[in-house]
Amino acid sequence: MATNDEGLLPVLAVAVLLGGGVAAWLMTRPDAAPDQGKPTPVAAPTPVAEAAAPTPAPPTRQEAWRAKRERIRAAWHGRGAEPAAADEDEETDAVGHCTEECWGSLQLQLRLAGAIEGCRELLPPRAQGKARFSAKVLADPELGSVVDSVEVLEDTIAVDEFRECILESAPLAELADSTEPVSDEFVFRYTVGTPGDNAVDFLRDHPELVERFPRLAAVLERPIDAPPSDEDATAFAQIISTDEAAMSAFGQWMVEQGVDLAHVRADDP
Numbered sequence: 001m002a003t004n005d006e007g008l009l010p011v012l013a014v015a016v017l018l019g020g021g022v023a024a025w026l027m028t029r030p031d032a033a034p035d036q037g038k039p040t041p042v043a044a045p046t047p048v049a050e051a052a053a054p055t056p057a058p059p060t061r062q063e064a065w066r067a068k069r070e071r072i073r074a075a076w077h078g079r080g081a082e083p084a085a086a087d088e089d090e091e092t093d094a095v096g097h098c099t100e101e102c103w104g105s106l107q108l109q110l111r112l113a114g115a116i117e118g119c120r121e122l123l124p125p126r127a128q129g130k131a132r133f134s135a136k137v138l139a140d141p142e143l144g145s146v147v148d149s150v151e152v153l154e155d156t157i158a159v160d161e162f163r164e165c166i167l168e169s170a171p172l173a174e175l176a177d178s179t180e181p182v183s184d185e186f187v188f189r190y191t192v193g194t195p196g197d198n199a200v201d202f203l204r205d206h207p208e209l210v211e212r213f214p215r216l217a218a219v220l221e222r223p224i225d226a227p228p229s230d231e232d233a234t235a236f237a238q239i240i241s242t243d244e245a246a247m248s249a250f251g252q253w254m255v256e257q258g259v260d261l262a263h264v265r266a267d268d269p
Contacts, residue, residue, distance in 0.1 A: 061172050068146050069171075075140045076183060096183040098137070106254060107176045108137060109188050112147075113261040115173035116190075119165035120262075128193035129156035131163065132258060135170060139182035145175035157192050166190070187258035195224045196263045199236045205257070206249050213239050213246075 059067070098108075112135065132153040139145035150170045155163055170188075199219050203210055210216045216239065219232045240246045 065146065065172055068144060069138070069148060072138045072140045072143050072146055073148070075143055076138060076181070079181070096181055098139075098178070098180075098182045098184045098186075106259065108135070108186050109254070109259040109261065110264065111173045111175050112170055112188055113259075113264045116166050116169045116261065119162055119169060122161040122165055123157070123159055123192055126193070127157055127159055127162075129158065130189060130191045131155040131157050131166070132187060132189040133166060133170070134185050134187055136185045137175065137182060139175070139178035139180070141177075141179055141181065145178050145182070147171040147173055147175065153187065157190075187255065189258045189260050190262045191260055192262065196260060197224070197228075198259055198263055199233070200224075201257070201260065202250060202253050205253060209239075209246055209249065213243075215239070 132155075133150055134153050135150045136148045137145060138148045147170055150167050152163065152167070157163070197219075203216055203220055210220065215235050218229075219236055222229060222232065240250050
């Protein structure tokens with residue numbers, strides 16, 4: 001299985017880089033005041049220019065997503081059929097299923113975090129619960145990648161506006177490109193009202209890793225309301241990305257549990 005420090009380091013230390021603002025300058029030039037005592041010359045009438053054809057409005061994000069999705073769907077249709085599901089007894093990846101070599105579920109989920117971050121504003125102050133979603137992703141090496149569809153697996157938050165925002169916003173995520181054709185599904189989740197940490201969630205599910213790597217005990221022992229620790233995040237990422245068994249366990253955990261996007265760190269640059 002391939003290892004990639006740059007792909008795993010953002011598990012706890014994600015930097016969401018916001019593009020710079022767009023500056024607009026309105027340039028005006030006031031007319032000079034006419035000389036006192038002199039008549040103001042009358043300007044010759046300006047010929048009326050023929051009206052230019054209206055510029056077509058650029059496509060909305062929804063329209064651009066639909067067009068891209070249809071192009072990638074057509075490419076998959078041209079291959080003859082959807083890829084077969086992976087056999088549970090086989091360790092190899094089925095054709096069309098994403099591997100670390102294409103981008104892996106972590107990259108996908110971090111892109112989703114940016115797409116849905118505004119949905120939190122729709123939650124009431126005392127909202128509680130957890131929502132889990134499944135996102136189907138299609139990718140073509142020449143056409144790019146797109147979230148084809150999103151469905152709800154579980155929702156105890158029960159805030160309709162928030163749920164609909166996730167379902168509408170997640171497909172608009174700008175996904176990383178893939179070097180392989182991909183048709184796969186990934187789970188992501190969002191918890192509200194309960195402080196949490198993705199590394200803590202993972203290590204609680206895999207105590208054997210804490211026994212093998214005592215350095216990881218600091219991640220579990222840190223108070224839940226303590227500020228995030230870059231030192232702990234770096235140690236976690238280095239261990240996960242350099243130990244084959246740890247990476248395999250983490251990859252399986254992401255597929256089955258999904259990264260909690262509510263607890264992905266987002267720091268201003």
